Amino acid sequence: MKSIPNILLIYTGGTIGMIKDVETGALRAFDFNNLLLKIPELKLLDCNIETISFEEPIDSSNMKPEYWIQIAEIVESNYDDFDGFVILHGSDTMSYSSSALSFMLENLNKPVIFTGSQLPIGDLRTDAKENLITSIQIASLQRYGKPVIKEVGLYFEYKLYRGNRTTKINAEHFEAFASLNYPELVESGVHLKVNYDQLFKPNTRKPLIVHKNLDQNIAIIKLFPGISNTILESILNTKGLKGIILETYGAGNCTTENWFIDILKEAIKKGIHIVNITQCSGGSVSMGQYETSSKLKKIGVISGKNSTTEAAVSKLMYLLGQNISTNLFKTIYETSLRGEMN
Ligand code: ASP
Numbered sequence: 520m521k522s523i524p525n526i527l528l529i530y531t532g533g534t535i536g537m538i539k540d541v542e543t544g545a546l547r548a549f550d551f552n553n554l555l556l557k558i559p560e561l562k563l564l565d566c567n568i569e570t571i572s573f574e575e576p577i578d579s580s581n582m583k584p585e586y587w588i589q590i591a592e593i594v595e596s597n598y599d600d601f602d603g604f605v606i607l608h609g610s611d612t613m614s615y616s617s618s619a620l621s622f623m624l625e626n627l628n629k630p631v632i633f634t635g636s637q638l639p640i641g642d643l644r645t646d647a648k649e650n651l652i653t654s655i656q657i658a659s660l661q662r663y664g665k666p667v668i669k670e671v672g673l674y675f676e677y678k679l680y681r682g683n684r685t686t687k688i689n690a691e692h693f694e695a696f697a698s699l700n701y702p703e704l705v706e707s708g709v710h711l712k713v714n715y716d717q718l719f720k721p722n723t724r725k726p727l728i729v730h731k732n733l734d735q736n737i738a739i740i741k742l743f744p745g746i747s748n749t750i751l752e753s754i755l756n757t758k759g760l761k762g763i764i765l766e767t768y769g770a771g772n773c774t775t776e777n778w779f780i781d782i783l784k785e786a787i788k789k790g791i792h793i794v795n796i797t798q799c800s801g802g803s804v805s806m807g808q809y810e811t812s813s814k815l816k817k818i819g820v821i822s823g824k825n826s827t828t829e830a831a832v833s834k835l836m837y838l839l840g841q842n843i844s845t846n847l848f849k850t851i852y853e854t855s856l857r858g859e860m861n
Contacts, residue, residue, distance in 0.1 A: 524566045524602040524659040524666075529593055531586065532576030533609030535636040535647045546639065548576035557640045560652060566659040569601075579609025579616070579635075584733045584836065587619045594624065594631060595729045602666055603630040603658030607651070610635045610687055610695050613673060617682025619733070619833035621671040621857040626725040630658040630668035633682055634675060637693055646693045650675060653707050660711070670719035670858065672704060679705035681719065683830040683859040686800065699801035700825040701858075719858045732840035734761060739832065741766040741798060748778050755786040762792040762835045764828065771795045771804030771822070772811035784818045792839075792848055796823035796831045821852045824860040834859060 530536060530551040537546040551572035561568055571593060577586065594604055608616055617633045624631065634654040636647035654674040660667040671682040676694045684701040706712045736759045740751070755763070763786070767773045783793055795804050795815055803825035806816035816822075823831045834852065843851055855861060 524661060525600065526566050526568050526603050526605060526655055526658050527593075527597050527601040528568055528570045528605050528607065528655070529590065530570065530572040530576060530607045531579070531590065531609075532573060533579050533607060533613075533635040534638065535607050535609075535634075535640055535651070536576060537639045538641065546578075548578065551576065558648060558651065560648065561655070564652065564655055564659070566655065568655065571597075577609070579612040582609075582612040582616060584619070584735060587616060587623065587733070588731045590616070590620060591623045591729050591731060594620075595727070598629070598727055601629070602661070603668075604632065605651070605654045605658050606631065606633045608633050608635050610637065610675070614682070614685040614687055614696065614827065614829040615833060617671050617673045617685065618827070618830040618859070619836070621681075621683040621830075621859065622834055622837040623730045623733075624671065625728040625730060626721055627671065627727060628669050628721055628723055629666050630660075631671045631682075632658050632668070632679070633671070633673045637691070637695055646676065649677075653677075653711075657705055657711065660713070667713060668704065668718065669721050669723070674705075677707040678703040679707075681717075681858055683833075683857055684827060686827050686829060688800070697800070700803070700827075700861075730837060730840065733833075733836040734839035735836060736760055737762040737764065737832065737835050737839070739764045739766065739828065742768060742773055746779075748782070751779070751782050755782055755791065760791055761839050762794065764794050764796060764823070764831045764835060765820070766798040766828065767795055767804070767812070767815075769797060769799060770802065770808050770812065771797060771806050771815065772809050773815060775811055775814060780814045780818065783815070783820065787819050790845055792821060792835070792852070794821045794823045794831055794835060794852060796826050796828060801825075819849065821849045824853070826860045830859040
C-alpha cells in the first residue's frame with residue numbers, strides 16, 4: 520500500500536496566527552492549537568500532519584539567530600521521521616530566516632517551506648489558508664518515492680521561491696515577496712507547475728549537517744551620496760567587528776575618493792571581510808566593469824554577486840562561524856553554496 524507523506528508543521532509566530540488584543544487593538548500571537556481549529560481543511564489533505572510550536576510564538580521582527588538555531592534543531596531532531604517541513608513564520612524577517620536556514624542545513628534532502636500571511640487566519644479575507652494549504656501540498660510532493668523539493672523554499676501568494684533568493688517587497692499587498700534574480704520553483708494555479716530545471720540538486724548521498732555556529736559581529740553599510748568619513752571610520756573601528764556587507768550603487772560601484780577606499784583598505788588589512796552587494800533589487804555586482812568599482816576589486820573586497828541582502832548577511836554569519844582561514848574566506852564566500860548567487 521502506498522504510504523502518504525508525513526509533514527511537520529512548525530509554528531514560530533507571525534500574523535498568520537495572531538489575534539487583535541481587545542484592549543489595545545494591536546496584533547499579538549495566540550495559541551497554536553486554535554490555529555488548527557480555524558483550518559478544518561487541513562484534514563482533507565493527502566498527508567499526515569503533525570504540529571510543533573515555539574513555546575512563546577514571536578512576531579518575526581523579534582527574530583534572532585537563537586531562534587534560527589531552535590528551528591534548525593526541530594528539523595534536525597525530526598528529520599528522519601518526516602518527509603517535509605512547513606514553517607509558519609511572520610513575513611517581516613521571513614527572507615532572513617529562510618536564507619539563514621538554507622546555510623545552516625547542509626545536504627538538506629527534504630523540503631523546508633517557509634510561509635505566513637498578510638492577514639490573520641481568522642480574517643474573512645485572509646491569505647493564510649491558501650498559503651498554508653499549498654505549502655503543505657508542495658512539501659508533500661513526491662517523485663519516485665522521494666521529495667521533489669530538496670531545499671529551503673518560501674511560499675507566498677501562489678509562488679514557491681528559493682528562500683535565499685527572496686526579499687520582502689511590500690507591507691500591504693498579498694504578493695509580499697519577490698525573487699528578482701531567480702525564477703520561481705513552483706507556480707500554483709489550477710495545477711502545481713514545478714520548474715524542475717531550477718530546483719536545487721543537493722548531493723543525496725551525504726548526511727544532513729546542521730550548522731549552529733553563527734557569528735553576529737557584522738554590520739550592513741548602505742552607501743548614499745554624502746556618507747561621512749567619520750561615521751564610516753567609526754563603524755569599521757567597532758570592537759570585535761569581523762565582517763561588513765557593503766551595499767553599493769548599481770553594478771557594485773562607489774565613490775572613488777581616496778579617504779573612502781583608504782578606510783576600507785585599512786579594515787581589510789585588519790582582517791575584516793567586506794562583501795560588496797548592490798542596493799538595486801535586481802542584477803549583480805560586477806567589480807571592474809566601471810572605474811568606480813575597480814579600486815574595490817584591487818583592495819580585496821569580496822563580490823556578493825547577485826545575492827540579496829538577506830542571503831549576504833546570513834551567509835556572512837554562517838561562514839564567520841566556520842573558522843575559515845582569511846586566505847580562503849573570499850573564495851568560499853564567492854562560491855554559491857546553496858544556490859544563493861550566480
Ligand atoms: N509583524 C509580522 C511578523 O513578521 C508580520 C507578518 O507576519 O506578516 O511577524
